[in-house]
Amino acid sequence: MTAASLPASSPKAIRAIRAFLSRYGLIIALVALPLYYAITDLTQDGNLTRIGENLVDGLSNGSIWALVAIGYTLVYGIIELINFAHGEVFMIGSFVSVSLFATLGLTSATGAGGLILGLLATLVVAMVACGTLNVLLEKVGYRPLRAAPKLAPLITAVGFSFILQNVGLLWRGGSPQSIDDLIDSQHVLVTIFGVPITNGDVLAVGVTFPLVFLMTTFIARSRLGKAMRATAQEPDAARLMGINVDTTISLTFLIGGMLAGAGGLIYALFQTTIWYFQGFTAGLIAFTAAVMGGIGNIRGAVLGGLIIGFIQQISDNRIGTEWTPAVVFGYLILIMVFRPSGLLGEETREAG
Amino acid sequence: MAEAAAIRTSSTAPPPGTSRVPKGARMALTAAAIAAAIIIPLFIDSGGNVMNNLVLAAAYVVMALGLNIIVGFAGLLDLGYVAFFAIGAYTMGYFGSGFHANAGGGDGIHFLVTGPAAKLPGIHVNFLIICVLAVLATTVAGMIIGLPTLRLRGDYIAIVTLAFGEIIGRIAINGDEIHGFGTSLTAGRQGITPVDKIDLPGIDRFTSLELRPWFYVALMLVFIVLFVNFRLRDSRLGRAWIALREDEVAASSMGIPMVKTKLMAYGTGAAFGGLSGAFLASYLNTVNADQFQFSFSIFVLAMVILGGLGSIWGVVVGAIVLSVINNYLIPDVFNSLPGDIGLDFDLTELSFGIFGFLLVIMMILRPEGLIPERRRKMELVEDIGVDDAVFESRLP
Numbered sequence: 001m002t003a004a005s006l007p008a009s010s011p012k013a014i015r016a017i018r019a020f021l022s023r024y025g026l027i028i029a030l031v032a033l034p035l036y037y038a039i040t041d042l043t044q045d046g047n048l049t050r051i052g053e054n055l056v057d058g059l060s061n062g063s064i065w066a067l068v069a070i071g072y073t074l075v076y077g078i079i080e081l082i083n084f085a086h087g088e089v090f091m092i093g094s095f096v097s098v099s100l101f102a103t104l105g106l107t108s109a110t111g112a113g114g115l116i117l118g119l120l121a122t123l124v125v126a127m128v129a130c131g132t133l134n135v136l137l138e139k140v141g142y143r144p145l146r147a148a149p150k151l152a153p154l155i156t157a158v159g160f161s162f163i164l165q166n167v168g169l170l171w172r173g174g175s176p177q178s179i180d181d182l183i184d185s186q187h188v189l190v191t192i193f194g195v196p197i198t199n200g201d202v203l204a205v206g207v208t209f210p211l212v213f214l215m216t217t218f219i220a221r222s223r224l225g226k227a228m229r230a231t232a233q234e235p236d237a238a239r240l241m242g243i244n245v246d247t248t249i250s251l252t253f254l255i256g257g258m259l260a261g262a263g264g265l266i267y268a269l270f271q272t273t274i275w276y277f278q279g280f281t282a283g284l285i286a287f288t289a290a291v292m293g294g295i296g297n298i299r300g301a302v303l304g305g306l307i308i309g310f311i312q313q314i315s316d317n318r319i320g321t322e323w324t325p326a327v328v329f330g331y332l333i334l335i336m337v338f339r340p341s342g343l344l345g346e347e348t349r350e351a352g
Numbered sequence: 353m354a355e356a357a358a359i360r361t362s363s364t365a366p367p368p369g370t371s372r373v374p375k376g377a378r379m380a381l382t383a384a385a386i387a388a389a390i391i392i393p394l395f396i397d398s399g400g401n402v403m404n405n406l407v408l409a410a411a412y413v414v415m416a417l418g419l420n421i422i423v424g425f426a427g428l429l430d431l432g433y434v435a436f437f438a439i440g441a442y443t444m445g446y447f448g449s450g451f452h453a454n455a456g457g458g459d460g461i462h463f464l465v466t467g468p469a470a471k472l473p474g475i476h477v478n479f480l481i482i483c484v485l486a487v488l489a490t491t492v493a494g495m496i497i498g499l500p501t502l503r504l505r506g507d508y509i510a511i512v513t514l515a516f517g518e519i520i521g522r523i524a525i526n527g528d529e530i531h532g533f534g535t536s537l538t539a540g541r542q543g544i545t546p547v548d549k550i551d552l553p554g555i556d557r558f559t560s561l562e563l564r565p566w567f568y569v570a571l572m573l574v575f576i577v578l579f580v581n582f583r584l585r586d587s588r589l590g591r592a593w594i595a596l597r598e599d600e601v602a603a604s605s606m607g608i609p610m611v612k613t614k615l616m617a618y619g620t621g622a623a624f625g626g627l628s629g630a631f632l633a634s635y636l637n638t639v640n641a642d643q644f645q646f647s648f649s650i651f652v653l654a655m656v657i658l659g660g661l662g663s664i665w666g667v668v669v670g671a672i673v674l675s676v677i678n679n680y681l682i683p684d685v686f687n688s689l690p691g692d693i694g695l696d697f698d699l700t701e702l703s704f705g706i707f708g709f710l711l712v713i714m715m716i717l718r719p720e721g722l723i724p725e726r727r728r729k730m731e732l733v734e735d736i737g738v739d740d741a742v743f744e745s746r747l748p
Contacts, residue, residue, distance in 0.1 A: 076507075080507070081507070082507045082510070082511065140712075140716075141712055141715075141716070144716055145715060145716065145719075148715075148719060150506050150507070151423075151427070151429050151506075151661075152715050152719050153715075154429065154506075154507055154510060155429075155653070155657060155711055155715050156711065156712050156715045156716065158431070158650060158653075158708070158711060159707075159708040159709065159710070159711030159712035159715070160708065160712060161708065162647070162650065162704045162705055162707060162708025162709075162711075163705050163708040163709055163712070165704070165705065165708075166701070166702050166704065166705025166708070167705070169701060169702070169705075170697055170701075170702070174701065280646070284514070284515075284518070287511065291508075291511075320526075322522070322525070322526050323522065323526060325518055325519075325522055326518070326519045326522035326523065326526075329515035329516075329518050329519050329522075330515075330519065332511070332512070332515045333500055333512055333515050333516070336500055336501075336503075336504060336508060336511075336512050337500045337503075340503065340504060340508065
């Protein structure tokens, strides 16, 4: 649908505009919102503090979305399925973490050493639980349908998403629950250029980036990671080369689920509110992030997560929280229209 | 892959030929079903719960048949179908209630309405005209929603339609903050209520106590939509939809105009959703933003999947079954079940978990649905085309 498909008679100028839009349209759309508010800030307050606050909050939010988005992008890269239930796996991660806080007796009064040990234990448990759950979903719901028409596994995924939502509903009731602010997340650590950086920000970034680094190294360096990339490229050839494709796909779901579990824990600590419906919105935001970065591309998912976190924060702070989903989905549609392959992605079969 | 297909073949495929019902028998069955739908309600209590369920089931059949055109015929997975329900319902709310209280200088605008509605403030237009307006509005909306998906395929279409559905839902919820022309855009979670009752020429005004007339109106809608569905399926356009569903590249290289065919699918499917939405708004007597949630899209999708994608009679059965499960079995019959076995929750809370479970089970055990469409059954059960599908899904 780029310039090549236009009739030959179309004037050169229009063709140039189209080419320009399809190349830079998405970037312009992304920059427009922050730029607009940065200018308003400058004219009204005379400094950029408010947009800076948005940026910091957005990046810490965004690092949670990045963790969830990697799960989407890995799974899509390998079996071309939108794992619709992924947001719900993230929600279960939050729920497991919060239940474990109670079991371990972690409260805001716990000392620093105990807190760090307890949180590390929670992180491991949440990651293992969500990874296992994700692998189970794949075994039960997606593997039997691998030869079926493409709509079939997507519909199963939607079904799982609703089942898990109801599990969450039974587990912790239908209304949002606030939990102990274990890490004192609003406590300001340092202030840079008038922008406060809180405990929560440090935690979100401090957990996300090592994990993402670990995962990318694993996929880039290890034998299993190599098998994953081979399977994503060409499953049949990978099978012929002696790669166990089923195990590799399970491994992909395991990694995706583990990252979602970590995301769930950070979300619970950062937002200090959890409810069964958080996974639905989070899932869609993270999916938007994955598509924005170019689906199948891990670095793209992280970049997309951070950008969407920033946009979401701007929207929460200035347009109104109740409009945020609409703003994020608006961006999703813009990406689909201007650049379905995303910022860093190559053209995929679905989007091309 | 081959193993999975082989297992499925041996377990569910009937011997060739047995699944086909002879044409005469099929005609007789259809006639009997239509006669039953007309006659049986005459013997049912007009103000009772059973009649209420029949009306709702008929309205859902209309909606499910609309979605079946988009998902079943054209193969475009639409996860935002609730948008069309919303637009249809708001058309009814705008033109058939006291919502625009300042319209006509406070006296209201009235067009072909009788009874108390003719004296109330607000815009009050005859139900039949509102139906036409709802169909027009949703057709346009369907085409607009279809436009960005033209370049996309498969999963991406599902997500874009879902995003549209959510945006419309958000606008419905927050629309009470948006003001213009002396009124707000929607009534948000408060809801627009009351909504005018159906007012047809030559018939007494409908009331909320006598439900039988409502049922016959809904049944008329079902018949119209069924007729359109059958005629469309066997038309040039219908064959184009099915070709598109089977193989987009092959279809377009055979000269099928992709843009027109896809937009027609969205437009037609959306129109039925809008029609049913306008009817439901009047019947339920409210246009409330909480009705327009993502879960409703899945509810309608589950009807289509349960009955059999693309199978018209299957979708009718699926819609009736799910409507009865949702509005009768879960709240009235089985609701005390968890309490009886010592668990502390309401089954109604879990209704969407149950539908989700149904989706998963249907997809794994019987992906062709209760009453499968013949062509799809051949693909799914009798192995025809499966090898091709595997081959294609491996192309880079």
